[in-house]
Amino acid sequence: MPERPGVLVLMGSGETAPTMVEVHRSVVGRFGRGPRALLLDTPYAFQENAADISARARRYFADSVGVKVEVASGSGALIEADWVFSGPGSPTYALDHWRGTEVGAALKARVGSRSGATVLASAAACTVGVAAVPVYEIYKVGAEPHWRDGVDILSSLGLPVVVIPHYDNTEGGTHDTRFCYLGERRLSQMERELPDEVAVLGIDEHTAVEIDLRAETVTVRGRGALTVRRQGAQTEFPTGSTLALAELRELAKGVSGFVPAAPVAQASEEESSSATLAESVQRCESRFDAAAASGDAGALSEAVLELEGEITRWAADTEEDEGGVDQARAVLRHLVARLGGLADLSSPHDRLAPLVDPLVALRGRLRKEGAYDTADAVRDALAEGGVLVEDTPQGPRWTLRS
Structure with a gap:
């Protein structure tokens, strides 16, 4: 029997969005038909709508990726499962239930044994390093910037790092929400508190860092980049980049002089061109405005129908950053109301x-x-x-x- 593939995927966001469908398909496809797939719900298990989040995620993986997913909370079948996924929620809550527990040990064992696919995104991705960002406590509650001890899954790969998803976030508009809502000021302050040997791995939104645990290669997929940041200096690997895991280790250690290779072509045109929901909403609004200016009633209707189609495509998204589907529906209602007011555009x-x-x-x-x-x-x-x-x-x- 051939060895089971081993892969670790870290996602900056978009884990149940159309932007990550091709990444999920390619990883799941390594295991043939009917792999045993688990959804680890810990990061959001405390939420009142946890069951709804799980249902949407299962629907996304069934309909878009073609894999039937079981929901799990404990360590039970984590080692035996072919594919394990965990994503949105609270990094702190996940840490409280993973660090020093059987679940955390099982996740470490999966990566350390170089067997099976482990996909960790957003909140779950925050936990995999030496330390973790307690993002809600800092950004929402107002706690002083600080680190929490991480599950440190990446230590088995020789990577003493912290992982920061949502690295290129721009939701703040007039204030800096990059680096998982920390902004440059707070991240710089927190970097000074890290041990000298620890670097920052930043993963942009709708971006995946795929580590082949057997070939020891690292590939950046999706829309953004992987950034290795250490003591103010940084190296960026845009989507399509591939490097050896050994090279990533050297960068994390602060070895200078490394020049990233030119990115290779994307594995899929859909993967490289897929727009976020916010971008799709903006595109539909622009099309609507242009149609209104030219008096093109048909184009007005097409813009509204296109937006409705995008909302349907994104309905399973569990993270809903940048307002998500609810905000898109508000825009749809606004455009429909405007459409009624523009009914006299006919000849x-x-x-x-x-x-x-x-x-x-x-x-x-x-x-x-x-x-x-x-x-x-x-x-x-x-x-x-x-x-x-x-x-x-x-x-x-x-x-x-x-």
Whole structure:
């Protein structure tokens, strides 16, 4: 029997979004048909809507990736499972239930044995290093910037690092929310508190870092980049980049002079061009505005229908960053309301047709009945209103006087 593939995938965000479908498919595909797949729900298990999040994630993996996923909370089948996934929620809650527990030990064992696929994203990805960012406590509650001890799964790969997802986040608009909502000021402060041998691995949103545990290669996939940051200096690997795990270790240790190779072509055109939900909403709004300016009623409807289709595609997204599906639905309702207000964009001919067509038909019936004088009076009345009626071999045709 061939050895089971070994792969670790760290995602910056978008783990149940269309942007990561091709990444998931390629990883799951390594295990053939019907792999045993587990969803570890720990990071969000405390939420009141935990069951709904699990249901949406299972639907996403079944419909978009083609794999049936079981929900698990404990260590039970973690070692035997072909594919294990964990993603959104609270890094702190996950740490409280993984660090020093059987679950954390099982996750470490999966990576250390170089067997099976382990996919950790967003909150779960935060936990895999020497230390972890307690993002909610700092960004939402106002705690002083500090680190929590991590599960340190990456130590078995010779990587003394901290992992920061959402590295290129821009949700703050007027304030800096990069680096998982820390911003440059707080991250710089926290970096000084790390041991000298520890580096930062930053993973952009809708980006995956795929580590082949047997070939010891690292590939960046998705939309953004992997950044290795150490004491203010950083090296960036854009999507499509591939490097040896040994090279990543050297960078994490601060060895200078390493020049990243040119990125290779993406494995899939869909993977490289897939837009985020926020970008799709913006595109549909722009199309709607252009159609409104040009009076193109058909294009107005197409823009609204395209947005509705994007909302359907993203319905399973469990993280819903940048407002997510709820915000997109609000935009959809706004566009539909505007569409109703712009209903008079149809041509004057189309607007008058409900009034003129019956009068032209009445004139035709009068002519058939021999009431030519009355028929001519109807024609003349229409002409006074700017409607010119012309009799053709195909029947009467009317136009508006220019």
